[in-house]
Amino acid sequence: MSVFSFSRASVVARKEWVDLLRDRKSIFWALFAVSISGPLVLCILYFVAKSVSERIDKTTAPIVNVAFAPDLVRHLERRGIKIDPEPADYRDRVKRGELDAVIVIEPDFQQAMAEGRPAKITLITESSRDRSAPIAAKLSREIERYAARIGSERLMLRGVSPVVASPVRVEELDLSSPEQRGARLLQVMSFYALFAGLMGAIAAALDVTAGERERQTLEPLLTTPVTAMELAVGKWFAVSAVNLLAVTISLTGFLVALQFVPLAKLGIPFSFGVREFAGFMAVLVPFAFMVPAVLLAIGAAGKTAKEAQSSLSIGASMVGLLPMISFLRQSQPPWWDALVPVNGQYATLSKVLRSETIPTLDWAAMWLIPAVIIAIALVGFSRTLSNEKLLAGR
Amino acid sequence: MISANQLTKQFTTKERGSTFSWRGKTRKITAVDKVSFEAEDGKITGLLGPNGAGKTTTLRMLSTLLTPDSGKATIDGADLATQKVAIRQKLGVLGDAKGIYWRLSPRENLLYFAKLQGMNRADAERRATQLIDELGLGALADRPTQGFSQGERMKVAIARALIHDPQTVLLDEPTNGLDIMSTRSMRELIRGLRAQGKCVLFSSHIMQEVSALCDRVVIIAKGRVVFDGTPPEVLAQSGASTLEDGFVRLIGSDEGLFA
Missing domain, CATH: 3.40.1710.10 (abc type-2 transporter like domain)
Structure with missing residues (x-):
């Protein structure tokens, strides 16, 4: 087959980006859900904490x-x-x-x-x-x-x-800094940031895989010189861009909401400033590129959008379930926990919120593991795109 | 110029015994069985056959979408098995799937394919405007194609197939679902391609359509070529008085299209 052409892949990426953004309704609702859910939970937390402290007073x-x-x-x-x-x-x-x-x-x-x-x-x-x-x-x-x-x-x-x-006097020395105590309550933020990195990709991934097949545009596409790998890379890039947009909107929503919710007044010292924003982005950018690659590889195997949607819900529930394990776990997480996608991201985001120093090894895991997964997923995705059996509708 | 030599393609189908049986029986179906023919430049060649005869599978093999199990084919000397990219550049394909992007305008649909064919921006825009004018899509050129009529969508699809001015054009049932006016303008377009010296191969299950257009007819039934010649030869070889009767006799079934 021919060599990989970046210019053709970028033609695909640009077309998909325009096409996806024209799908106003799906894009609007996905981005709306993403931008509103986190800040909404933050507000609920604030009002709950406020009413409790008022009642105690x-x-x-x-x-x-x-x-x-x-x-x-x-x-x-x-x-x-x-x-x-x-x-x-x-x-x-x-x-x-x-x-x-x-x-x-x-x-x-x-x-x-x-x-x-x-x-x-x-x-x-x-x-x-x-x-x-x-x-x-x-x-x-x-x-x-x-x-x-x-x-x-x-x-x-x-x-x-x-x-x-009183033969014994107990004195508690709490090693957590004020930020850390606030962060425990606000770990919810890490969860919603990861959630945004999934929600932004689902509709778009469906559209460029099963949607393309269902609208009968994949076959004409494959009669042009574009290779399946170029298509895969172009589509992945466009969906990732939409996903990154969702993540950025979600984080900006948090930044804005925190301006209006005076958590400090309740004794919840919590800072989410430029440093935390940058730390979040450093974790979420590779994540926002990894999720679409996996979703595309899964979604492409579906003959119809409906079929693809039901298989994509596996990916969705993984992002929902894995942080639950860290949330509920009572024991120290095992060493490989930081390497598990989603869980690792969740742990690192929590560290960013707790203002801990993050070891270089963690950063390497945040970037290298997604890179490996993206490579595998894209190969699988391109294979499925050019699969004769799916083309012939059998 | 297309030259197909003993092209063969088999499909495996699964049959489920019941809803709950896990493994169904697999069966091999020969969709195309040693099909050979030639289609020359400046001529219109019709691939005629009832539904399920293997026309679409043949065209898909020629357009590099399916790999033949055996047999060879060349398009303008480029080998189907080894020079896929060269073939894709030479071919304009209006395949079985004729979908267009409905959130994009006809012009954007055309420019996308032009760029994938490696045309530069200026050439692509000039050619897109030319095709839009020729096909009378001017008023619709910059509107999203959602809500277009079947005929309008077909025009966009054919323009897309011709965007890079290919020497060889494959058309899979190009008049399917079109009204009389659209069918007539499609025929005009196909004749226009012949006048430009292009090689046109198109498939149809309608005898009249083929006889109205074709210089040469290849009749396929159950995956095999049963006739290869000019429309008058259909009458001569079958001994029938009308083309339709000749077609039915040649495919060897009185049930015709429902066989």
Whole structure:
């Protein structure tokens, strides 16, 4: 066969690029989904975090038999907790979620306190409801703080240093920097950036493979001097360009959204500036070129767009599933994890967000592994394009 | 000038016993069986045969889309087996698949193929404008082809096949689905190609069409050449009074097209 001609491949790439961008509806919806989904999740996270911190700030403590423990009530009020005395139907209301937690004081609370017996307080909660948990935890903490104060006072009355009662002091030294704590919440960003690198390619990959066959334009194309490899490279380049556009739009969407969402106010220090943007692009550019190559190789085997679409959903679910493994894994990832496509990208993006230094080996993996996969996929893709069996429709 | 010598192509088909059987029986079907003929420059050669006779497979082999299992063919001296690129440059093909890009205008469709044929920009644009004028596509030239009528799409497809001014033109059922006016202008175009000294090979299953145009008829039935000669010779050899009767007798079946 003839030698590979870059000029013919670029003719194919330019034609596909124009053709793909003319498909306004598909392109618009793909890019719209990509640009909106990440920032939308960011906003949701922000509002959730905001409402939780507001609810914790404005905690009210419903107390049953409030009159039996005036000292505790004063303690809570001093700690900025409003008291809601004698709530009606409190068990049902906790069950239904109208109250987050209720403090029930036993009638003999003061007597037990006076006699030096443990005085009983019941904290009624509903632990299966996530949004009540921080409030219940706060009330429980305040009661323990009150108890500890009374305990030390008693020791002091007896002439014993309160230090005697706390033989061990736990001090936590959290090694994560503020950025890292924020990044944990915002790992969602890495996920959506990878998601954009897939979404941007699917519709385009379908169009230039099964679409070409279905519209009956592949056969005329193959009667010209263009080789299957030139077609494969041209198509891959055009789809990758569309995909790169999607990735850039998605990241820009994040940049814009972060200007409007004041995460720092909530104590989530999170920076996504030029440095992070560049780091993301350095990971996502090879990824944005790798995904289309794989999708094209899979999609080309489909005789119709419908057939190709169902086989492409494998690729789609891989990008969705693999980060889940890293997300849920409790143990240290194995060494080869960084080499697995998608997973490696996900890990490196997280490192960028955590402002960690990324070893050269990781960068090499980010570029070399996609390069190898692209080469294999393109050979497969070009073979399928010129496959006689598919041409004859059998 | 096309010269086909003993071209043969087999296909493997699969037959499934039932919906759930994994491996079906495979069967070999000989689509084209030792087909030989010649098509000369300045002449129109018709490849005539009922549906499924092997016309499209023959044309696909000549246009390098399928590789023959055996046999040889040359186009203007270039060997089909070894000089694929040279053949693709010499040939203009309007194949079985006549799709065009519907988001591109006729002019963009033509320019794409012109560039793939290696024409420079100026030549490509001049030739595209010339073909658009000749085929009366002027008013539509810069509109996306989505929503074009069958005839208009066929015009774009034939212009695309002729964009690089090929010496040899293969046309697979070029009048299929066209109305009378479009059919007539297609015939004019084919005669025009002959007048320019081109070698035209076109396939059809309609005897009248072939007799109206062809200098020479090659009749194919069940993958084999059953007749090769001029339209008057069809009558002489078959002993029939009309061309249609002659055609039916030569392909050896009274069921004709439904065989």
